[in-house]
Amino acid sequence: PSPTNDRLWLQYNITRYGNAEHLMVVRDITRLHQLEQMRKDFVANVSHELRTPLTVIAGYLETMLEHSEELNPRWSRPLQQMNQQAGRMQHLLNDLLLLAKLEATTPPATAEPVDVAALLQSISNDALALSAERQHGIELDVDRRLALRGSESELRSAFSNLVFNAVKYTPAGGQIRLRWWRDEYGAHLAVQDSGIGIEAKHLPRLTERFYRVDSSRASSTGGTGLGLAIVKHVLLRHQGRLDIDSSLGKGSTFVCSFPLSLTESR
Numbered sequence: 001p002s003p004t005n006d007r008l009w010l011q012y013n014i015t016r017y018g019n020a021e022h023l024m025v026v027r028d029i030t031r032l033h034q035l036e037q038m039r040k041d042f043v044a045n046v047s048h049e050l051r052t053p054l055t056v057i058a059g060y061l062e063t064m065l066e067h068s069e070e071l072n073p074r075w076s077r078p079l080q081q082m083n084q085q086a087g088r089m090q091h092l093l094n095d096l097l098l099l100a101k102l103e104a105t106t107p108p109a110t111a112e113p114v115d116v117a118a119l120l121q122s123i124s125n126d127a128l129a130l131s132a133e134r135q136h137g138i139e140l141d142v143d144r145r146l147a148l149r150g151s152e153s154e155l156r157s158a159f160s161n162l163v164f165n166a167v168k169y170t171p172a173g174g175q176i177r178l179r180w181w182r183d184e185y186g187a188h189l190a191v192q193d194s195g196i197g198i199e200a201k202h203l204p205r206l207t208e209r210f211y212r213v214d215s216s217r218a219s220s221t222g223g224t225g226l227g228l229a230i231v232k233h234v235l236l237r238h239q240g241r242l243d244i245d246s247s248l249g250k251g252s253t254f255v256c257s258f259p260l261s262l263t264e265s266r
């Protein structure tokens, strides 16, 4: 045990040999755990400290853009680009802070029933508004009576990331289908797109933070690389699971599954 934290972290690994013999290896991972915690705290603190100065910079940039007619026209484009990059940084910091919060806190004990159908409707309206000129079609096939107990704001973040990804990685005119249903195994949300798809070799690492299939393409789409890591953590906090099925050039389906014990009929 360390002087600062007297909790001991042990990792057990049991291997079976033949019929009767077992080998158990116990590893003390206390130090590793502490280092991981320090890393998480550091990222959260830096993100927090950067937020205020960035808000000031973004605020002034916006004011300058609003009064751009008073400036020399050659500043118009650089200002727009600075404003866009400041927006990306704000998005990144918000995602980092959300991830830190999801990792550091325990899920709320008293979870409210969330109207998932209404949530999906609102998310798809936002997604369509953002990609208006790309003419995507979003089809909703949802059980309106099926509610899920959990945190509405966390579920909104997770489902938004999946729906916005579907829009981002689907060429103009593509189709997106959202399904929400229950069966004997649980309640499921499927986000299916007819987009660019993902090669099978990338699938196991997709929910790692900052993992991107093609970083040059990803930076032009404006994502942070944290979206699916957020989805994974929100699902973990709702006893959920993420399954990804994808085929390169044809499209992808992301399915979130939750235990029936978290569902309610409205």
Ligand code: ADP
Residues within 6 Å of the ligand: 161, 165, 166, 169, 193, 195, 196, 197, 198, 206, 211, 212, 213, 214, 218, 222, 223, 224, 225, 226, 227, 228, 229, 252
């Ligand atoms: P990003 O901010 O880059 O979108 P995410 O964590 O949300 O980060 O996704 C990680 C990577 O997974 C993306 O960079 C992209 O390469 C791939 N990806 C996610 N969703 C889809 C999708 N619907 N279709 C194709 N690729 C996807």
